[in-house]
Amino acid sequence: MKVSELEDLHGQIATCPACDLCKSRTHAVPGEGAANAEVMLVGEGPGFHEDQQARPFVGPAGHFLDELLSSVGLRRSEVYITNVVKCRPPQNRDPLPAEIEACRRHLERQIDLIKPRLIVTLGRYSLAWFFPKDSISKVHGHLRQRDGRYFVHMYHPAAALHAGNLRSVIMEDFLKVPVALAQAREASQTAAAATAAVEPAAEQMRLF
Numbered sequence: 001m002k003v004s005e006l007e008d009l010h011g012q013i014a015t016c017p018a019c020d021l022c023k024s025r026t027h028a029v030p031g032e033g034a035a036n037a038e039v040m041l042v043g044e045g046p047g048f049h050e051d052q053q054a055r056p057f058v059g060p061a062g063h064f065l066d067e068l069l070s071s072v073g074l075r076r077s078e079v080y081i082t083n084v085v086k087c088r089p090p091q092n093r094d095p096l097p098a099e100i101e102a103c104r105r106h107l108e109r110q111i112d113l114i115k116p117r118l119i120v121t122l123g124r125y126s127l128a129w130f131f132p133k134d135s136i137s138k139v140h141g142h143l144r145q146r147d148g149r150y151f152v153h154m155y156h157p158a159a160a161l162h163a164g165n166l167r168s169v170i171m172e173d174f175l176k177v178p179v180a181l182a183q184a185r186e187a188s189q190t191a192a193a194a195t196a197a198v199e200p201a202a203e204q205m206r207l208f
């Protein structure tokens with residue numbers, strides 16, 4: 001992927017007029033991180049601090065997310081962080097279904113461009129974006145695979161700020177991230193080795 005394609009997309013999101021959230025936002029928050037990130041983290045939507053700074057997860061929930069990342073040896077600069085909706089819902093209310101739909105194409109395009117091996121869903125809106133029938137209380141901490149991509153589901157980091165007992169649950173669930181990443185890397189190496197083994201055979205067949 002060309003970095004400029006992701007930059008173009010960020011530019012489009014910054015001026016997106018697709019729903020009413022554009023009227024109340026200070027800034028849209030497209031997302032940030034490595035254009036070739038193996039891990040993409042998807043939250044719900046920007047809050048006050050994110051709306052002010054045009055950066056995802058920079059408020060209190062973001063500080064906890066930074067701790068979680070460093071607990072598994074990941075740096076913000078090597079992952080990509082974004083949200084289901086790119087503009088702050090007024091008073092931090094939940095995003096409306098119409099807002100999520102209006103914003104859907106932006107996250108779809110981010111996934112298409114970055115092609116992360118692993119997507120970490122943060123909170124129920126993010127989980128529902130990918131797996132609408134699932135319940136966060138049942139699937140948090142689970143690792144699963146769909147269409148060659150790995151997923152780990154987490155409670156939203158902000159939940160730990162409101163319900164202190166969730167902090168240790170979230171920290172433990174986050175340990176699935178390096179496990180999933182190792183599995184995803186191994187699966188892609190196995191697939192690459194299988195392709196490399198088939199190609200010489202195909203080449204030989206062409207010789208006869």
Ligand code: URA
Pocket residue numbers: 043044045046047050055056057058059061062083158
């Ligand atoms: N909560 C989110 O879901 N996203 C942010 O960017 C910040 C807080």
